[in-house]
Amino acid sequence: LALGAAALTVLPFRVNAAAEDRIAEFTGGADMGEGGLTLTAPEIAENGNTVPIEVSAPGATAILVLAMGNPTPGVAQFNFGPLAAAQSASTRIRLAGTQDVVAIAKMADGSFVKASSTVKVTIGGCGG
Amino acid sequence: GNWSRLAAQQALTQDQLLEFDTFGNLTLIHITDIHAQLMPIYFREPEVNLGIGAAKGQMPHVTGADFRRFYGIEDGSPSAYALTYNDFSSLARAYGRVGGMDRVATVVNAIRADRPDALLLDGGDTWHGSYTCFHTEGQDVVNVMNALKPDAMTFHWEFTLGTDRVTELVESLPFASLGQNIFDAEWDEPSELFKPYKFFERGGVKVAVIGQAFPYMPIANPGWMFPEFSFGIREENMQAMVDEVRAEGAEVVVVLSHNGFDVDKKMAGRVTGIDVILSGHTHDALPEPVLVEQTYVIASGSNGKFVSRVDLDIRDGRMMGLKHKLIPIFSDVIAPDPQVTALINAQREPHIDQLREVIGRTADDALLYRRGNFNGTWDDLICDALISERDADIAMSPGVRWGPSILPGQEITREDIWNVTSMSYGAAYRTEMTGEFLHVVLEDVGDNLFNPDPYYQQGGDMVRVGGLGYRIDVTKPQGERISDMTLLKTGEKIDPAKNYVVAGWASVNEGTEGPQIWDVVENHIRKLGTVNVTPNTSVEVVGA
Amino acid sequence: MASGVKPRVKVPKSAAAGEAITIKTLISHAMESGQRKDKEGNVIPRSIINRFTCEFNGQSVIDITMEPAISTNPYFQFEATVPEAGEFAFTWYDDDGSVYNDNKSITIA
Ligand SMILES: [Mn+2]
Ligand SMILES: [Mn+2]
Numbered sequence: 052l053a054l055g056a057a058a059l060t061v062l063p064f065r066v067n068a069a070a071e072d073r074i075a076e077f078t079g080g081a082d083m084g085e086g087g088l089t090l091t092a093p094e095i096a097e098n099g100n101t102v103p104i105e106v107s108a109p110g111a112t113a114i115l116v117l118a119m120g121n122p123t124p125g126v127a128q129f130n131f132g133p134l135a136a137a138q139s140a141s142t143r144i145r146l147a148g149t150q151d152v153v154a155i156a157k158m159a160d161g162s163f164v165k166a167s168s169t170v171k172v173t174i175g176g177c178g179g
Numbered sequence: 180g181n182w183s184r185l186a187a188q189q190a191l192t193q194d195q196l197l198e199f200d201t202f203g204n205l206t207l208i209h210i211t212d213i214h215a216q217l218m219p220i221y222f223r224e225p226e227v228n229l230g231i232g233a234a235k236g237q238m239p240h241v242t243g244a245d246f247r248r249f250y251g252i253e254d255g256s257p258s259a260y261a262l263t264y265n266d267f268s269s270l271a272r273a274y275g276r277v278g279g280m281d282r283v284a285t286v287v288n289a290i291r292a293d294r295p296d297a298l299l300l301d302g303g304d305t306w307h308g309s310y311t312c313f314h315t316e317g318q319d320v321v322n323v324m325n326a327l328k329p330d331a332m333t334f335h336w337e338f339t340l341g342t343d344r345v346t347e348l349v350e351s352l353p354f355a356s357l358g359q360n361i362f363d364a365e366w367d368e369p370s371e372l373f374k375p376y377k378f379f380e381r382g383g384v385k386v387a388v389i390g391q392a393f394p395y396m397p398i399a400n401p402g403w404m405f406p407e408f409s410f411g412i413r414e415e416n417m418q419a420m421v422d423e424v425r426a427e428g429a430e431v432v433v434v435l436s437h438n439g440f441d442v443d444k445k446m447a448g449r450v451t452g453i454d455v456i457l458s459g460h461t462h463d464a465l466p467e468p469v470l471v472e473q474t475y476v477i478a479s480g481s482n483g484k485f486v487s488r489v490d491l492d493i494r495d496g497r498m499m500g501l502k503h504k505l506i507p508i509f510s511d512v513i514a515p516d517p518q519v520t521a522l523i524n525a526q527r528e529p530h531i532d533q534l535r536e537v538i539g540r541t542a543d544d545a546l547l548y549r550r551g552n553f554n555g556t557w558d559d560l561i562c563d564a565l566i567s568e569r570d571a572d573i574a575m576s577p578g579v580r581w582g583p584s585i586l587p588g589q590e591i592t593r594e595d596i597w598n599v600t601s602m603s604y605g606a607a608y609r610t611e612m613t614g615e616f617l618h619v620v621l622e623d624v625g626d627n628l629f630n631p632d633p634y635y636q637q638g639g640d641m642v643r644v645g646g647l648g649y650r651i652d653v654t655k656p657q658g659e660r661i662s663d664m665t666l667l668k669t670g671e672k673i674d675p676a677k678n679y680v681v682a683g684w685a686s687v688n689e690g691t692e693g694p695q696i697w698d699v700v701e702n703h704i705r706k707l708g709t710v711n712v713t714p715n716t717s718v719e720v721v722g723a
Numbered sequence: 724m725a726s727g728v729k730p731r732v733k734v735p736k737s738a739a740a741g742e743a744i745t746i747k748t749l750i751s752h753a754m755e756s757g758q759r760k761d762k763e764g765n766v767i768p769r770s771i772i773n774r775f776t777c778e779f780n781g782q783s784v785i786d787i788t789m790e791p792a793i794s795t796n797p798y799f800q801f802e803a804t805v806p807e808a809g810e811f812a813f814t815w816y817d818d819d820g821s822v823y824n825d826n827k828s829i830t831i832a
Contacts, residue, residue: 096398098397126790131785140785145793
């Protein structure tokens, strides 16, 4: 039980205007489809300060990752060069609370696809 | 009347408990969650164990008379005493204590006499939970368990000994330490210390045992004590391991798991190719396996109270049949193994005066127990101790599932107090929380228990509270379950904006300060002398 | 310049020509988000690694723009094609203008 830290904040999920702006900047306002992009994230974060995620979109030129419930939603943009053997990458990110992580891939033909995954960030439980 | 009926049932014999028609060609022996209980104890099974969503009304979420009806268990019978909570105090007087690793050794030896190459598998939560375990950092339990010659083990509370100590002990073990989901946190690669699986040749059969450690270790326990490791369910890797061992010729695949029962059921339905899951963590004791698709899930209780014997018939690389018995360890019926008794005594001897010191006693109608989804009487007593000794408005105590029971009119020793409080992060903190934050805490822990998706159920029972009443609707989503929070000492509604003084223990945060909880409880019991128990009516549960 | 910054990379020593290999990188860095406050209540200024690149013999494998939501000690794993023997160049760009490099050569087996 993670008590004793009254300063801990648990932000509710909220869609941030800044996230909408960031998406528009990346897609130029184009429609986003589904499929062809996999975002892998844990059901529950072991630690909200370091949540492992993986994005994979065969044939993409770039993938944008956003944390929709963070105070600032930007996480990273992966730009794949000619020697990328796969358009995939893994990293570790900070999540300020339970929220949706969103990935948007720009495909070689200029189209966009989107995927999202909810990650629960918990104060903690007590083991059995 | 009642007494003569019970007296008659005391005619229970060791042979009856061990009776088993040997079946097939392979025997598994499963023990789990002993929580360092080397000695016989009393352990009351839960009265409240709610299943949510698809698990509602399904095993193990059935208790008391419904449980007895489901399995055809007679009221007042040995099985009723071992598996359900009703009439616990009187049945405990009739049937005596349960467990004791010297009795477990006798059972293991008897099974091995029948099937010499039986596999003994320990599901973890072994090196935690007693005075001597704390003071020897798990060495006492390791010494005793090694004498039973296990073949493999997986892990949970062991990690709360810290990375250095858990590494040292694991490296010393003369058997396999397994966990396909234990990864090196820095590079996200399988841990070198723990192997995902081990092959055994037994009964002419190639057996693969895959380990599954507790998936939510850094959430339910202090991650700062073992930052080098990462866990998770890692279902895809489990499937990859099953496929790998099958490709290498495994004729039967056994998962030694510390997932908890509902997580194991979900995993059994999603990962193909597992024959048997030996389930741990949620401390359920079920007299029959639960079949999910093609996988049998077996729950073997806790605190040394049970041993499961599972006989399998493996032919042509397939499991053709299974026979199972959950053997209750009635410690007055099963003769202790003298060598293991001597070994246990040797572990206890340096601490014996500390262990035996009597701190107080229970009143003639006061039963102390813990297990159950909500407050138990042990937790109520601990919360009272926190409020009184730390001068707080509200107390919080973790919803752990371990901790033996104390009968009415029984002496409470220092050992008994440590059995329900011992841990490596036992500081009893005192802090201020707003009413809003208290609500967030209850909602958060409530979702860890009552989320309808088992993969989101990551730990223990509901946090226990003292000085605070609330209503919980277990069917609602997070944020809407908890209402009517009341400060009991004034009867006022909790004000979201107001600060309350909260005392608690078992914080997962590094640097938590305060006296150790066992000292807080000891001081409180010493002052009380005799412990009385008043029924806790301050938690109202709806939707069950 | 941030103190104690140390890059580490895991690259196989050799590969078949045209093979895809997995690369893992870590760099020890606090990644101060610019959202935390010190004990006096003053905002601790942002100081992060804001870009990471991996090139092989001068050609891009991956180029990552990073924001404060990337965890302390940034970690990346990705796949690279190895067309010939040569050298991987890894570069991390710090907010404070510092640039950290690591190189790994690979042979064709
Ligand atoms: Mn346990
Ligand atoms: Mn456990």
